[in-house]
Amino acid sequence: MRHLILVAPLLLASLSPAPALVGGAPAVQGPHAAVMIVGSRGNSCTGIAVARDLVLTAAHCVPAGAEYKLVEFDAQRQPRLRDTQGIARHPQFSQKTFDAHRATADVALIKVATSAMPAPIHGERLKIAPGDRLTLQGFGLTRAGDGKSGGTLRSATLTVTGKPGNLQIRLMDPATRNERPGLGACTGDSGAPVFRDIGGRMMVVGVVSWSTAAGNEAGCGGLTGVTPLSLYYPWILQAAKQLGSPLAP
Structure with a gap:
């Protein structure tokens, strides 16, 4: 079940704990957009x-x-x-x-x-295939349900899964494959930029819209849904x- 990831921290008590962009994702160092x-x-x-x-x-x-x-x-x-x-x-x-x-x-x-x-936007339609690697950066929670765990910009590289198109791209942690909690977007990561290396330059190709917990349950740490920008x-x-x-x- 999909989780809409702009929920206020005070409303998170009902979400199951799971590592998200959080599960070991490093903080971004240096200048960023x-x-x-x-x-x-x-x-x-x-x-x-x-x-x-x-x-x-x-x-x-x-x-x-x-x-x-x-x-x-x-x-x-x-x-x-x-x-x-x-x-x-x-x-x-x-x-x-x-x-x-x-x-x-x-x-x-x-x-x-x-x-x-x-940051530069890539506005042309991309050929996205399962297994492609995309990187997202977000200020969201590192532990679902813990409002104090957000506020630090973190980065994670995820892989494309499912049938990507110009309306939606789904990402997963390649180490956990949506079978157990792993890296992914969480509360506060809505709107986060999703980058792809194009000709040696990291360009914005989408924004984060939603997430799930492992096994498509409500929460974080399973799938990350991305709205592509080309359309x-x-x-x-x-x-x-x-x-x-x-x-x-």
Whole structure:
């Protein structure tokens, strides 16, 4: 059963414990483009700076009716809050479809000043096959149900499983293969960037949308669901321009 991974820490008591992006995933060292997003309703997500004042994340991370701030950490791990200036959600995103565990246009852009070095997006359609390796980075929990275990950017390289397409990619820990708890996205990793090495350059090819525990149960540490960006790249360019931060195609 799929787990929607933006749940506020206080709501996590019912989730079964399992290692996720957590199970041994190392902290990212040095400069990076990932940022944390927090909402006035208590949820937190991850995003990726794609321009100096533009962050890409998942649409389900920024529903209407709440306020959102960007969290950046200085060298001493002290948080700095930045106000958002605008949000664009893909018009074809459907919360109803998402809640029914079906693929939808789960992408959004946030207008917000950031000091992060922007990451490049790969907008062309990729040939993704089972066994391919993709890397994700997120600020989510390292132990499902433990709200204090998040807030550190971690990275994990996972492998593609199932039948990947332009609507959805599923990732798993190659060491555990969704048969027992392993590496994967967890609460707070929604919207996290997913990278692929393209010509020796790590480029963003998707954002995290959901996770499961091992055996497709509710939780973390099993499968990680990714929304690929290629189908929505034209919209990303258009929305960035409308937000006053045009991206080079």
